Amino acid sequence: MLSVLIDTLDDEEGLARTLACLVGGAVEGVVREVVVRDNGSGDGTLAVAEHAGCHVVTGGLAAAVGAARSDWLLVLEPGARLESGWTDEVAAYVAHSTMPARFSRASGSRAPFLSRLMARPTALAQGLLIPKRRAMASKAADAEALARGLAMKTLRAGIWPAPPRQKT
Numbered sequence: 001m002l003s004v005l006i007d008t009l010d011d012e013e014g015l016a017r018t019l020a021c022l023v024g025g026a027v028e029g030v031v032r033e034v035v036v037r038d039n040g041s042g043d044g045t046l047a048v049a050e051h052a053g054c055h056v057v058t059g060g061l062a063a064a065v066g067a068a069r070s071d072w073l074l075v076l077e078p079g080a081r082l083e084s085g086w087t088d089e090v091a092a093y094v095a096h097s098t099m100p101a102r103f104s105r106a107s108g109s110r111a112p113f114l115s116r117l118m119a120r121p122t123a124l125a126q127g128l129l130i131p132k133r134r135a136m137a138s139k140a141a142d143a144e145a146l147a148r149g150l151a152m153k154t155l156r157a158g159i160w161p162a163p164p165r166q167k168t
Contacts, residue, residue, distance in 0.1 A: 001091065003068035003132070005075045007061075007143040008040040012048055014079030014162055019052045021081045024112050028078045031074075037064035037143070046080075051093055073135055075128040075143050077093040079162030082127070089131060089157035099151045100134065102126040103159035123147035125161040126154075 006014055015024060015036070026029035036049040037057045057064040065073065072094045076082075083106050093101055103126050128147040137141050140146040 001032060002072040002074050002094065002129075003069060003070040005037065005064055005068060005073050005143065006032055006034065006078055007053075007064075007075075007150050008041055008045050008049075008078050009130050010041045010043045010045060011042075011078035014077070015045055015048050017110075018076055018078055018080055018162075019048070019054070022107040024047065024084070025082075025087045025090075028087050030091055032070045032145045033068070035064050035068050037061065041146070052100075057117065059138055062136070065132065068132055071132050073130050073132050075124060075147065077122065077124045077127075077143075077162040079134070080124075081160040082129060083158035086155075086159075087153050093153075093155060095130065098131055099142070100128060100130040101126060102147075102152045102153050103155050103157050106158035106160045123149075125148045128152075129155070142148035 006015060019034065022031050023032065033056060033126070034054040036054045038046060046056060050112060055067055057067050068094070082103065105126060123144055124147045134147060138146050
């Protein structure tokens with residue numbers, strides 16, 4: 001039904017957490033495959049992806065989108081976790097819509113007030129559900145750029161956004 005696309009760079013732990021929350025979707029037949037677009041990881045990210053049976057792509061975003069076999073893409077940041085029940089919401093949405101969508105923030109996932117003032121959330125913080133043909137038409141260089149500026153519906157299903165990346 002849908003292909004999951006995860007853009008990674010040294011995200012071994014985050015990728016493992018995100019893949020774990022997708023197992024139920026694979027069992028229910030909602031997740032057809034996971035495509036991991038790696039940007040040159042030096043940690044165990046590729047090993048995690050390969051052990052989980054993901055299709056690994058090292059080219060640009062267009063190569064990763066082109067490698068996906070489903071008509072819909074679910075784009076997630078490594079470390080993001082979907083709440084239980086997301087599969088029903090996504091299956092119903094893709095059956096009747098052609099517009100991109102994102103998930104609702106899980107209750108309890110909001111950062112403290114001062115943290116929200118200091119940090120800018122990424123465009124992918126709430127995930128992105130998008131028709132493959134629309135993603136193919138985009139000239140975006142990465143998954144973050146693909147999600148930026150899109151008009152989207154917000155699904156009732158919840159997501160725990162990926163923790164902020166540490167600056168190195």
